[in-house]
Each structure stands twice: as structure tokens, then as C-alpha cells.
Amino acid sequence: MTDDRYTVLVVDDDEDVVDLFEGWLSDQYTVKTATDGENALTELEGVDVALLDRRLPTCSGDHVAAEIERRDGDCMTAIISGVEPDTDIVHISCGEYLVKPIGKTELLDTVERLRQRARYDDRLAECANLAAKRGALEASNPRAELERDPEYVGLCRRIDELRAELDDLTRTFDAEDFQAAFETPDFRGGSRIQQVGWLS
Template sequence: MSGNESAADVHTLVVDDEQEVADAYALRLRGYCDVETVYSGEAALSAVADTPVDIVLLDRHMPGMSGDDVLSELVARGYDGRVVMVTAVDPGIEVLDMPFDDYLCKPVDREDVRAVIDQQRRILAYETLGAYFSAEAKRAVLEAELDSETHREHERFVAVAEQAERLETRARRLLTDDEILAQFDEIDRGEM
């Protein structure tokens, strides 16, 4: 990925009960990012549980499970991506208490929906990078200081090492420039 030209490695889920609307947003994103559409709140939760989703474009007003309900359930499940409400529901004061990351009022044109994907990709990349740096610094210093048998057999060390690996993979996928990762790798965290 170079610059703002593409967010191809970003996994985006468009959720809207109006199939034509969801498909229109997906069409605007086709070739720009990896996009999937679903047409209900229940299907959205299923999609997020089944595949890694970086950004959810979520309609608020849907029959059955509303977008507000989906948002609450995503938070309860520990969803670690970004949520953008894309809706015709005029926002009221209640949005102050809602844990979404951006709010777009319909209709949204092609440039704006792509811009919000790129913006949220960048934010998620840096959040992921921060979590990776924290986990990897702990893993690296313990690996340098302890004998290999001690850290290989310790459950928490193994969990942190696996978490660091997952976070690094996601950060590299989301970043357009991995120079910051190279700089992090150059820091000597060896014996003190």
C-alpha cells in the first residue's frame, strides 16, 4: 500500500438492513479495501466472530437487532476494531455515551467513505502498534534475561509472545510504512 491510494489490506464489514444501501457502499469500496456486506445485526455479530474485521460500517436503524445493540454487543465481546456509524438517524445527545469511532450521516459519497476507511485504518494501525510494542518489549527483555527453558515453559510468557506475534502481523498489514517497526527492532533490549 502506498500513501492514501488504497486500504486493500483493511478488512471492512458493511452492515445495513437495506441490501441496496449496503451493496452501494460495498461497491464504493470495491478495489479499495477488502469488503463484506451483511444485512442484519445478528449477521454482523456472526461475521465479526468468524473472521477478523478491522472496521465496521454500521447502520443504526435496523429491524430486530439495531445498530446501537450491535455496537453494545461488540463492546461486550471485546471487539478490537473500529466502528463507524453510517446512518440516516439524526444524532441526538445520546451519542455522547455511545462507543463508536466516527459517525457519518447518509448519504455518504465515494470519497468520504474511502476517506473514513483510511482514517480509521491509520488509527487502528497505531493503536495496534502501541499494543505490539508493549507486548514485544516484555517478550524481548524476558527472552534476553531468562534461560530459554524458563520462558518457554511459562504460560504468561508464551501468551505474551503469541499476542505480540498477532499484533505485529496486524500492524504490518495496516501500516503503509513499516519504518517505525524497523526502528523498534533496532533497540537493544538485551542484558542489563
């Protein structure tokens, strides 16, 4: 087990479910487990993805998801529950909602989707920050001078690398409307129009 592996927290009051999910995930990820809400909250440090049942002893999965969002915006959350979703899920802090029973492939695919979304968010934030710096430089300095400056050239190169990575990541999203919703912005200032399937 290597320290650089993603860490997944599995939380369910059914120990058989915890053991099953841990077995499915442990080949690819470091896995932490808990069988109630309070213990889940003590296991959050270093967690990249949390898989939560809604009905937990001590405090609900909904509460744990809200606490994860409050404490650590970098941890992605999925609810995996026997409770069918209702409109109340609008108020739950989660990136996925799955109804039990689920299989190994669906579980692994869900974790990978959440990882890709987290990576997208990180790269998008970095790209936006660098683009703002480039905009400030270009507003105050002649372009010809900037293009001779290694720092500016490196900044532009990094933005291009990030944009390419963001485009690659959007291709991993599995629905056309989902991909369109996450379409990489054009950080060069031009408009970028994408027809979204669910609007047509």
C-alpha cells in the same frame, strides 16, 4: 482478491446502500454485508472495520457496535446513519459517526482513518510493553553491560522503530487537536509537552 486485504463489514437495512458501499469498497477491501443486526453479528469473524446503520431490523446498530466491542477490541466501528447525532452517541461504541448521505471519498477516507487508528493502537501497545521490559532491565543491570547485550540492543532498536512509526501515523490524523491527542509518548522517560489547540 487476496487473503491479506482488510475486511470491511457493511450493515444497512437498505439493500441499495449496501450494494453502493460494497461497490465503492470492493476494489481495496474484502467486503462482507448484512441487512439486519442478527446477520451482522454472524459476520463479525475476521472483520477489521464495521460500518453500521443505527436503525436495523432484529437488533439495532448500537447493539451490534456494543457487541463488537465486547467480542473483539481489534475491530473498528463507524456508525453511518440517517439519524442525526444526539448526546446519546456518547454511549455508542464507535470511532466515527457519519450522517447520510455520504459520498465515496468520505466513505473511503473514513475506513482508512479507522485502519490507521487501529494500527496506531497496536503499535502503541507493543511499544509500551517493550518499554516496560527495558525499564525492568535497566533498573537491575548496569547500562554498560546491557549495551553489550544483543538482546537489549535489539529491544532498544525495536522501540525506536515503533516510536518512528507512531510519529508517522500521527501525521496522518486530519485535525490538529486530534493529532495532539494521539501524540506519541516519549518512552525514554522524559516529559513531552504538546500544546493542544482546543485548550488554548
